[in-house]
Amino acid sequence: MARHSVIDGTAPLGVVIVGAGFIADHHGAALRASSRARLAGIVDVDAGRASAAATAAGGVPWTTDLAAALARPDVGAAIVCTPNVTHEPIALQIAAAGKHLLMEKPLTITAPSARAVVDAFDAAGTVVMAAHTHRFYDYARAVDDAIAGGAVGRPVFARLALLGGWIWPDWRAWVLDPAKSGGHALHNGVHLLDLVSWWLRDEPVSVYARGRAQTAAELRIHDYLEMHVEYARGADAVCEMSRGHRPSTLDRRDVLIAGTEGVLQLPADGWGSTVVTESGTSLLHPQAANGFAVQLDAWLDAIADPRAERAMTPADAVRAVALGVATELSIERGEPVTLDEVMEGVRR
Numbered sequence: 001m002a003r004h005s006v007i008d009g010t011a012p013l014g015v016v017i018v019g020a021g022f023i024a025d026h027h028g029a030a031l032r033a034s035s036r037a038r039l040a041g042i043v044d045v046d047a048g049r050a051s052a053a054a055t056a057a058g059g060v061p062w063t064t065d066l067a068a069a070l071a072r073p074d075v076g077a078a079i080v081c082t083p084n085v086t087h088e089p090i091a092l093q094i095a096a097a098g099k100h101l102l103m104e105k106p107l108t109i110t111a112p113s114a115r116a117v118v119d120a121f122d123a124a125g126t127v128v129m130a131a132h133t134h135r136f137y138d139y140a141r142a143v144d145d146a147i148a149g150g151a152v153g154r155p156v157f158a159r160l161a162l163l164g165g166w167i168w169p170d171w172r173a174w175v176l177d178p179a180k181s182g183g184h185a186l187h188n189g190v191h192l193l194d195l196v197s198w199w200l201r202d203e204p205v206s207v208y209a210r211g212r213a214q215t216a217a218e219l220r221i222h223d224y225l226e227m228h229v230e231y232a233r234g235a236d237a238v239c240e241m242s243r244g245h246r247p248s249t250l251d252r253r254d255v256l257i258a259g260t261e262g263v264l265q266l267p268a269d270g271w272g273s274t275v276v277t278e279s280g281t282s283l284l285h286p287q288a289a290n291g292f293a294v295q296l297d298a299w300l301d302a303i304a305d306p307r308a309e310r311a312m313t314p315a316d317a318v319r320a321v322a323l324g325v326a327t328e329l330s331i332e333r334g335e336p337v338t339l340d341e342v343m344e345g346v347r348r
Helices: 022-033 047-056 066-071 084-096 111-124 138-148 184-200 291-304 314-333
Strands: 013-018 037-043 077-080 100-104 128-131 155-164 204-212 224-231 236-242 251-259 262-266 273-277 280-284
Touching (some): 022 077, 037 047, 184 314, 224 314
Antiparallel strands (some): 155 251
């Protein structure tokens, strides 16, 4: 019989953060600002790091033992911020404990393991969501709202570029080890691959990509990516992702959506957007919100009503993993890779 987390609907959901690194601080801030959930503790394999993070969060409990944290009756869920290669075993442990999960993207680093995680939460009757936070940023939601409102008709082409400088602390960072991160396409490229697929409202069928070790020849990942995605109904997307631009503080974003009835463009040098149709040009104003807080609310909504439409579904998370894997394979082979190949034996 599946075990379920029993949460008092009148009390905030107790959530532990697993992995006390950089991104955990953003999730912790969202929890502290929420009236629907509370930070119930910190889990990290490094006792010093766990203790320091717990102290910084106001003295919440901490432990190096995930099983002990999940066994606490006041803990109903976890947000996992650990290296990508650890995602599958940690997720399966959380599912077995009957708790809900918000997993930092990617859900896992292979399509079969992503499906195994989704199946485990289905069996447990609990909610799993991948933290593709860009879906909840102002610009992404404003673009999607405009498309949903018919601003460009049926979208047929998307271009998305996210260009930045070096963000990792040094050469020992786990994200630079493809065995631990899955490669840059899975660690950061999935943001773009997920967004364009969401905006285009179409199923990807193949990826053709190239990558460069832009920062240094010794780099073991491709910190610059170009990705072309083809879709089932004829749409196309071109994505450009970089952590190798200079200066290192550069932060540039460029969005263009072309549809059957117009073009939507988010200029690279500003936050305002324009929609161009035969009727003329109009402005699109993004919503002002904290992406991590909006994402947390979306996850809590799914927990409160598992039957409601989700802002990020488990199928979306599996698809993003498959797109990342296909990208890495395409770079390695120098040819397009189909999603069918990556998902072989995985699709239900």
